[in-house]
Amino acid sequence: MTTRILLIDDDPELRTLLCDYLGRQGIEISTLHDAGALQQWLERDRPDVIVLDVLMPGVDGLTALGRLRASGDDIPVILLTGRSDDIDRIVGLEMGADDYIGKPFNPRELIARVEAILRRRRVSSSPAALEHREPFRFGRFTLDFESRTLKAADRSQILSATEFAMLKVFINHAMRTLTRERLIDLLYGPQDEHTDRGVDVQVWRLRQILETNPSSPRLIQTVRGRGYVFVPDGEQHVPQREYA
Structure with a gap:
């Protein structure tokens, strides 16, 4: 096409x-x-x-x-x-x-x-890509992979392709610290020219959707000097290992 x-x-x-x-x-x-x-x-x-x-x-x-x-x-x-x-x-x-x-x-x-x-x-x-993928529940949200819809008790919204792609990366690597370089690789492929700052902005956008208080995030937490970690239950995360 x-x-x-x-x-x-x-x-x-x-x-x-x-x-x-x-x-x-x-x-x-x-x-x-x-x-x-x-x-x-x-x-x-x-x-x-x-x-x-x-x-x-x-x-x-x-x-x-x-x-x-x-x-x-x-x-x-x-x-x-x-x-x-x-x-x-x-x-x-x-x-x-x-x-x-x-x-x-x-x-x-x-x-x-x-x-x-x-x-x-x-x-x-793609239906094939989403086959057998059950909705994922975390915090107060449920993500429907097939419709790209994020649902909560008080609202429901369809994520953009970029928002959905980043959230899916975090879900697939829950409780694992991801460096900014690793996020770029997973989202765009190796040798892409996206900057660390660009990744930070994309994370910021996703936090505006997910976090009750984006300035004190519980679901997508910052691991100082390393990157980010997705914590599905929103509890405080103590990183044990960095995943590059």
Whole structure:
């Protein structure tokens, strides 16, 4: 099946370059020069991934991303940011971006990032991958793997692909300390260029969903100088061994 990308960037040279390159790779790409008409576009056409520039006149990328997530739309979004704009990357991840790429970048990296996101989506929604997996109960929550739904007594919500992937990694390695490097390997594969800071932001997002008090987490605890540990019962964890 042909991958379909919507590129939103105000740089005409970049739009032309990516259209030419991605088109030669068999990828269907559409473009917008700003994000003002994004909602209307999505009402008539749904790409597989949105590639969204952060800095644009009019409706900027972060505003557009915020509107998408506020409406409940979990369509995959990759942000394009300047290499020095760490704050944009962090804020973008906190707001629900699936990934980010710093400018300038190699178009092959964009393809790799798109494929990684779509691969995680396919795996998380594949009936074969979810076969015989019973709902997992922890704390006050129940995770339904098949529907990607997190249920509690007072609410129920469908997790994004990124949130679901990270929670599943923690569940599969419960009570084991995971370094940030190991989390990157498990989530994105070896030799991926995600940073430790990016992992911290993804953990922060998951804590906002799971923890009664995110500033004093009980389910996803920090192991100082090592990484994170998932504690299903929410009791205080005393790490005995580091798992790299």
